[in-house]
Amino acid sequence: MKYDVLIIGAGAAGLMAMRELIKSGYQVCILEATGIAGGRIHTIKENGFDDTVETGPEFIHGNLERTQQLVKEAGLSLIPVTGKMVSVQKGKWLTEDDEDEHWDVFMKRLQQQEDDITIEQFLQQYFSATQYASLRNAVQHYAEGFDLADISKASVLFVKEEWSQHNEVNYRIKGGYGKLIDYLQQQCMQQHDDIFFNHPVYKIEHYPGHVTAHTINNKTISASKLIVTVPLGVLQNNSIEFMPALASHSTAIAQLGFGTVIKILLQFKTAFWKKHADDIGFILSDETIPTWWTQSPIQNNLLTGWLGGPKAAMLSRLTNDALLQTALHSLSAIFHKSMPVLQQLLTHHKIICWSNNPYIQGGYSYNTIASAEAKNILATPVNNTIFFAGEAYYTGKSQGTVEAALQSGREAAGKLRAFI
Numbered sequence: 001m002k003y004d005v006l007i008i009g010a011g012a013a014g015l016m017a018m019r020e021l022i023k024s025g026y027q028v029c030i031l032e033a034t035g036i037a038g039g040r041i042h043t044i045k046e047n048g049f050d051d052t053v054e055t056g057p058e059f060i061h062g063n064l065e066r067t068q069q070l071v072k073e074a075g076l077s078l079i080p081v082t083g084k085m086v087s088v089q090k091g092k093w094l095t096e097d098d099e100d101e102h103w104d105v106f107m108k109r110l111q112q113q114e115d116d117i118t119i120e121q122f123l124q125q126y127f128s129a130t131q132y133a134s135l136r137n138a139v140q141h142y143a144e145g146f147d148l149a150d151i152s153k154a155s156v157l158f159v160k161e162e163w164s165q166h167n168e169v170n171y172r173i174k175g176g177y178g179k180l181i182d183y184l185q186q187q188c189m190q191q192h193d194d195i196f197f198n199h200p201v202y203k204i205e206h207y208p209g210h211v212t213a214h215t216i217n218n219k220t221i222s223a224s225k226l227i228v229t230v231p232l233g234v235l236q237n238n239s240i241e242f243m244p245a246l247a248s249h250s251t252a253i254a255q256l257g258f259g260t261v262i263k264i265l266l267q268f269k270t271a272f273w274k275k276h277a278d279d280i281g282f283i284l285s286d287e288t289i290p291t292w293w294t295q296s297p298i299q300n301n302l303l304t305g306w307l308g309g310p311k312a313a314m315l316s317r318l319t320n321d322a323l324l325q326t327a328l329h330s331l332s333a334i335f336h337k338s339m340p341v342l343q344q345l346l347t348h349h350k351i352i353c354w355s356n357n358p359y360i361q362g363g364y365s366y367n368t369i370a371s372a373e374a375k376n377i378l379a380t381p382v383n384n385t386i387f388f389a390g391e392a393y394y395t396g397k398s399q400g401t402v403e404a405a406l407q408s409g410r411e412a413a414g415k416l417r418a419f420i
Contacts, residue, residue, distance in 0.1 A: 003029045003194075004420060006213055006223035008201050008240075011039025012402050013389040014229040015184040016066075016409030017416075022191040024417060029221055030188075031213055033200035033230075033359040037185045040231065040360060041402065043178030048348030050300045052176045053265050055352045057402050058304075062168030064403040066410065067180075071173060074183035081170040083281020083296035088334050090286065093276065102127070102135040110160050116369050119143055119151040119159060141284070144309030145291045147400065148259020149366040158367035162399070177402065196221075200359065203241045204228075208383040225385055225420060227412050229405075232258040232392035233361030242386075249382055252374035256392055260313040260355040261363030264289060264305035264327045267348040271301050273335060287330035288315075301347075305330070308363060316353040323351050364400040365392035384419045387412045 005021055007014045010032035021028050036042075040056040059081065060067050071078060087094040109126055117125070123136050143149040143159060173179060188195065196219070203214040204226065211226040234240065235253050242250075273280055273294065283292040291306040305327050307315065315323065328342045354360045368374075375395050381387045389412035394404035 001027075003027045003221065003223040005029070005225045005227065005416065006031065006211060006221055007227045007229060008204075008213065009033075009039060009229035009231075009390075010037040010185070010195055010197075011229060011231075011390070012041060012181065012184070012405035013391070013409035013412070014039075014227070015181065015188055016406045017227050017229065017389055017413040018188045018195075019184060020410055020413035021416070022188065026420065028188075028194075029223065030195040031199045031201055031215060031219075031221060032195060032197050035197050037195070037197075038178060038181040039229075039405075040354065040364070041177045041181050043176030046348075046350065049265070049267050049350075050302065051295075051298070052178075053302065053350070054176055055263060055265070055350065056354070057177055058172060060171040060173070060403070061398060061401060062170070064398055064401070066406040067403045070180055070183065070406065074180060076179055076183075077174045078171040079174050079297070081172060081281065081296065083279050083294060084277065085282040085284065086277065086280060088283060088285040088287075091333050091336065102132055103138065106135055106139065107163070110156070111164070113156055113160055116155050116157045118369060119149070119154050119156050122156040123151070137286070141286070141290055144259075144311065145284070145306065146308075147366040148261055148308035148312070148363045149257060150259070150310050153257055153368045155367040155369045155371060158371070158399075161397075180402075201230075201240055203243065204386075205243045206382070206385055208385055211385060225387065225416055227387045227389050227409075227416065229389045229409065229412075231360050231362060231390065232256055232365055233355070234359065237361055239358070239361070246382055246386075248377055249386075249388075252377040255368060255370035255374040257366040257368045257371065258362045258392065259309055259364065259366055260316060260353075261306065261308045262289075262312045262315060262323065263352045263354075264307075264323065265350045265352075266303045266305065266327065266331075266346060268301045268303065268345045269347055270345060271299070272337065272345060273303070276335065283334060285330070285334050287333050289327045289330040292331070292334070303331070312353075312363075313355060316355045320351045323353075324349055327351075366400060379415075381415065381419065387416055 004026040005028045007030045010030045018028050042055045045052045199215040201213045205212045212222045281296050289305040289307050378388045389408045391404040394408040
């Protein structure tokens with residue numbers, strides 16, 4: 001059977017594209033490398049954790065149109081994230097009076113910036129003096145933590161727009177992001193279209209109006225059109241071969257930024273952090289694992305650690321045991337508790353290095369100074385036959401998020417309809 005459309009990847013973008021296309025009556029097939037839908041979205045219920053936990057995306061950053069529409073359609077509910085954001089530097093819990101006096105100056109100068117350069121070049125140009133050393137560290141940590149960005153590559157205009165939106169309310173989906181994926185998958189399967197799990201694609205042959213995908217378990221699927229929704233890291237590392245090669249599109253893919261992240265889930269016997277403050281939401285520190293958060297307003301004993309950017313790429317080479325010890329050492333310095341005490345309080349843990357997953361190979365995207373032009377190229381289908389969708393290719397607001405993936409999948413389906 002030759003399908004109208006083949007989609008590679010059953011993440012948020014792939015499922016959204018499939019849902020839109022089957023509404024229009026097309027025969028659609030998805031090939032998914034793993035045994036479940038969702039891609040980087042993975043909500044789990046595991047013995048040892050008090051509740052469901054997110055190994056991937058966890059937050060909805062603001063009032064996002066497509067995500068909140070789907071939440072409403074699916075009958076799900078949102079939990080606003082609460083709690084204070086606190087800073088801990090060299091073991092000292094800072095007050096507002098202790099915060100870097102130069103941050104406001106930095107943000108003001110950032111808003112005046114019109115020409116695109118890298119974040120590193122921006123800091124060198126305007127904040128290279130010794131007095132700004134702590135500011136430079138703070139900017140680098142923020143770029144790595146929030147955007148997973150390498151400041152030697154990341155666009156300063158990208159963070160200019162993004163960082164100005166950080167006062168919006170964040171949400172979690174009650175029961176986890178996985179419930180949204182379940183809803184999308186159910187919507188797709190109701191139409192009896194095909195989703196083949198455990199079918200990693202390693203080669204795609206194509207010519208105008210025809211594609212054939214080859215999987216490692218010797219399955220071949222043909223279609224008139226193709227939407228590629230695999231994570232950017234998979235394409236940047238040439239894990240899928242295109243025959244013939246994609247030329248300008250391959251160059252564009254290489255020019256996009258794609259960061260690495262390590263997420264650490266630690267379940268404790270008690271919420272010992274409440275002795276420092278009862279309303280902690282997020283902790284930003286200068287430790288090896290610098291960012292931590294609670295589940296506030298939900299009351300439980302889970303702490304989540306987060307390390308992004310080039311440092312995460314380096315530490316991803318460590319064993320899970322070594323990463324656990326690194327995490328506990330960071331918490332020991334933050335909370336002034338000895339390692340033996342923390343180890344005695346720890347009841348369960350899970351460490352996720354997304355760059356080590358062969359079907360992910362990273363965290364999420366950020367914009368380089370070449371991204372705008374590269375995304376314009378990738379928005380144009382190869383021979384009106386191969387389309388790209390996913391958070392890495394989206395050009396609207398909330399780039400690098402689930403919202404971006406959903407919007408991109410929907411947009412790709414809309415473009416594709418014009419060519420069938």
